[in-house]
Amino acid sequence: MRIHSSLLLLAMAALAPGQAAWADGSGASLDEKVAAVVRQGQPTLEALAANRDVVADVLARDRSTLTGDQAKALQARWVAPGPPTADLKPYLENRSAAAFRAASKKTPTLAKVFSLDKAGNVAATAPKCHDFVHGYEPKFLDCYQSGQTKVNKPALDLTSKTYAVQISVPIKDAQGATAGVLVGTFSLK
Numbered sequence: 324m325r326i327h328s329s330l331l332l333l334a335m336a337a338l339a340p341g342q343a344a345w346a347d348g349s350g351a352s353l354d355e356k357v358a359a360v361v362r363q364g365q366p367t368l369e370a371l372a373a374n375r376d377v378v379a380d381v382l383a384r385d386r387s388t389l390t391g392d393q394a395k396a397l398q399a400r401w402v403a404p405g406p407p408t409a410d411l412k413p414y415l416e417n418r419s420a421a422a423f424r425a426a427s428k429k430t431p432t433l434a435k436v437f438s439l440d441k442a443g444n445v446a447a448t449a450p451k452c453h454d455f456v457h458g459y460e461p462k463f464l465d466c467y468q469s470g471q472t473k474v475n476k477p478a479l480d481l482t483s484k485t486y487a488v489q490i491s492v493p494i495k496d497a498q499g500a501t502a503g504v505l506v507g508t509f510s511l512k
Contacts, residue, residue: 353477353511357488360432360509361474365490367430369472372492372505376418377438380447381494381503384440394444394456401445401455414455419447434483435508438494439463446503453481463504466491470501477511485510 351359371377389397400408407415414420423436427449437448443458457463466473473491480487487508494503 356511357474357477360488360511361490364430364433364507364509365472365492367426367433368436368490368492368505368507371422371426371436371507372494374419374422376422377447377505378494378496378502380417380419381438381440382496384444384446385502388440388442389444394442394458397444398455401451402453407451414445414447415449415451417447420449423447423449432509432511433507434480434485434487434510437506439467439504439506441467441503443467443504450482452506457506462489462491462506466493466504467501470495480508480510483508483510485512487511 397410400411419438426436427433435448435450435452437452438446439457440446443456443460443463445452445455445457462473462475470493472493475489475491477486477488479485480489487510490507490509492505492507493501494505496502
């Protein structure tokens with residue numbers, strides 16, 4: 324069944340948006356399902372992006388920017404099998420991660436939330452996202468550079484193994500400048 328589920332997800336990804344009814348029995352098209360998820364999920368993400376602990380954690384990471392080599396080394400340990408090493412725990416067990424876990428409990432479709440610093444490196448995540456370095460990805464770049472909320476096209480999420488949509492929301496400092504990006508992954512099942 325696992326292979327069949329993966330094939331179904333790939334087939335759904337190949338469809339043009341809105342081309343067929345979504346397979347959740349609602350009769351809604353994929354575009355309609357994504358729009359509903361965005362309407363329901365965006366306020367949660369905006370509240371998290373304004374949460375003082377989330378902002379403080381991102382600003383702290385912005386002040387202690389990693390070098391490229393440090394980020395690459397953390398990325399290698401981040402994706403390595405096994406439990407997180409001690410140097411990864413601050414990204415998984417900080418105040419922001421606690422706020423993310425609480426929001427996920429209240430929003431059943433919210434599969435994962437993570438914040439990124441100004442370089443696109445993880446500041447906090449719950450649960451652990453797939454990669455540590457996101458600075459080259461459109462979900463970070465488009466949101467950070469524009470200072471606007473961005474909705475990515477639905478895709479298979481590597482962490483939750485579900486067909487999902489990601490919403491990126493800017494995290495602003497006290498002066499209103501973009502300090503980082505909050506990304507929420509919402510399951511479309």
